[in-house]
Amino acid sequence: METLFGVCGLVGALLFFGRFYVQWAISEIRKEYTIPVSFWYMSAAGSLMLFVYAYGQGSPGGTFSLCFNLLVYGRNLIYVWRDRGTLTAFRSAITHATVGIAVVVAGILTYVTWRGGYRNTTEFWVWSAIWAAGQGVFFLRFIIQWAITEMKRKSVVPAVFWQLSIVGLFLHGAYYFHRADWVLAFGTVADGLPYVRNLWLMRHCPAAEES
Numbered sequence: 001m002e003t004l005f006g007v008c009g010l011v012g013a014l015l016f017f018g019r020f021y022v023q024w025a026i027s028e029i030r031k032e033y034t035i036p037v038s039f040w041y042m043s044a045a046g047s048l049m050l051f052v053y054a055y056g057q058g059s060p061g062g063t064f065s066l067c068f069n070l071l072v073y074g075r076n077l078i079y080v081w082r083d084r085g086t087l088t089a090f091r092s093a094i095t096h097a098t099v100g101i102a103v104v105v106a107g108i109l110t111y112v113t114w115r116g117g118y119r120n121t122t123e124f125w126v127w128s129a130i131w132a133a134g135q136g137v138f139f140l141r142f143i144i145q146w147a148i149t150e151m152k153r154k155s156v157v158p159a160v161f162w163q164l165s166i167v168g169l170f171l172h173g174a175y176y177f178h179r180a181d182w183v184l185a186f187g188t189v190a191d192g193l194p195y196v197r198n199l200w201l202m203r204h205c206p207a208a209e210e211s
Contacts, residue, residue, distance in 0.1 A: 005056030008049045009183045016046025017187035020194040033201040035157050037080050044073045051106055053183065060114035061131045061175060062184055065138065067106030072142045074099040079155040127178055134171025137164050159202050165195045 019042035027034045047069045054062025074095050081087035118124075141164035148156050169192050176185035 001056065005053050008056070009053030012046050012049025012051075012053055013183050013187045014046075015042045016050050017191050019043055019046065020191045020198075024194040024197055027198070027201050027205070032205045033198065035155070037077075040073050040077050040080065040155075044070060044077075047073070048102070050184070051109075055109055055113055057181060058113055058117050059179065059181055059184070060110065060117050061128075061135070061172075061179075062181065063106070063110040063113045065135055065172070067110045068103055068139075069142070070099045070102050070106075072146045075146060076149060076155040079149060079153065083154065127175055130171055131175040134168045134175060137168035137171065141165055141168070159199060162195045162198045162202075166192065169195065 019039050022042065023035060023039045026036050026038075047066045051063055051066040054066065078087060078092060078095060081091065141161045144164075145157055145161050148158055169188055173185060173189045176182075176188060179185075
């Protein structure tokens, strides 16, 4: 099982953290700010695999960070498919059902993981507070992105998403380095470069935000 968790962690990290580099590369090639549909597929697959890894590591911060993400990824894919004319009632129902089940199961496993790692010490609570602040920022970026997407009825990733990502990076990066969780630590910090670059591209090379 340890090998399985390790493989899930490495592959999941390549997908989850690498999505920003794929998105960045496509934007550079097209000379315009672009969020390709592959970004959402990689987000969904990577988050599921990293969740398995975090559960195997007994990392409550890691599991909680990932257990609700599919809601946002699924809704963005719904709008992308609709814009492309490939959304059907069956596809929509399956996507929502799958996401709903996955979130419920992930929520339960997250609680189990947190209980297993609970320590009533000052150090535990200080680092838990740092993690919680970072998680709040990371959640907020997707809540805003999701809200704007629902209002515009189109998948949109605004500048504030990247600004909040930079703030969350420092908080979560510190937490994961403290835990010596190197997969999540290096993956979190490594995404700082595309965060900054996307803000530059949005200002200087704006374009349609989905393709």
